[in-house]
Amino acid sequence: MxxxxxxxxxxxxxxxxxxxxxxxxxxxxxxxxxxxxxxxxxxxxxxxxxxxxxxxxxxxxxxxxxxxxxxxYSPRTIRKIRLVYHDEIDYQYKYDNRDSLNALYAQRGDADEILIIKKGLVTDSNFCNVAFFDGNRWLTPASPLLPGTQRALLLDEGIIEAAEIHESDIATFSQIRLFNAMVDWANAATLDVSLIA
The missing domain is CATH 3.30.470.10 (Aminotransferase class 4, branched-chain amino acid transferase, N-terminal domain)
Structure with a gap:
């Protein structure tokens, strides 16, 4: 492994x-x-x-x-996000074997990216941590599948805050931003939450 x-x-x-x-x-x-x-x-x-x-x-x-x-490295274009569900997925370490994530990504249909819901809670996309804008603060799921390095940096700098985010909370936000080690905060894809289906 x-x-x-x-x-x-x-x-x-x-x-x-x-x-x-x-x-x-x-x-x-x-x-x-x-x-x-x-x-x-x-x-x-x-x-x-x-x-x-x-x-x-x-x-x-x-x-x-x-x-x-x-x-x-060339950044991917993200225009639409599909909600996918898996209550048992475990990716707390950055495993080389991504079969379980790839299977979820295959469910994206006409979307460019997925947002994984685990036991009712928002976790991550396929390749990124996420944050949601409530009009005042950017909140990132407190229980991501994988705590990313960019996420850790943004938390330390106070740019984002960790919070428990339920699937039902998504509609209360205005925007979602997707970021990872390769995509810093300034260059991260930012979409209206209406583009999550």
């Missing part, structure tokens, strides 16, 4: 490494009992093929690093 980290590389700089270090080391300790601490800055050397444009560094690992991939 492998897990992975997806790290944003912008202008040949690795972004938010302290948050990736924290999640990676927590995962290695909790899943496999390893107490040694990895420092991704020391482990990763940006290859010459990576230019100044936005790139994705994908580090797959268990006890050791299994593989590292570097590739250009």
């Amino acid at each position: 492998l897990c992975f980290e997806t790290i944003c590389v912008e202008n040949r700089q690795l972004k938010n490494l302290s948050y990736h270090d924290a999640r990676l080391n927590k995962t290695r300790q909790e899943l496999w009992g390893y107490d040694d601490r990895w420092d991704l800055k020391a482990l990763l050397e940006i290859p010459e093929s990576v230019d100044e444009s936005l790139h994705k560094c994908r580090v797959a690992y268990s006890k050791d690093i299994d593989n590292i991939k570097w590739e250009p």
Whole structure:
């Protein structure tokens, strides 16, 4: 079983490494009992093929690093979101095996993205954490499937707040924003909640 980290590389700089270090080391300790601490800055050397444009560094690992991939990144266009339901899905660690998420994503129909409801609560989209705007604050689900690194940064900076969000609450918000390690807050897709079906 492998897990992975997806790290944003912008202008040949690795972004938010302290948050990736924290999640990676927590995962290695909790899943496999390893107490040694990895420092991704020391482990990763940006290859010459990576230019100044936005790139994705994908580090797959268990006890050791299994593989590292570097590739250009193009953001996806999200125009419509489909609600999907799964009460047992577990993705609390960033598992390399995404079969359960892929099966839910296959239910999106004509939508570009999904929003996963677990036991009546809003969790995440397929690739992103989400936040909802109530006219005053941006609220992110308190129980995401995966606590993302960008989510942790935004919580620490006070840009978003965690709250329990039920499916029935969605209509009380005006907007939804989707973000992850590759899509920072300023560039995140923001849609009217009427585009969630």
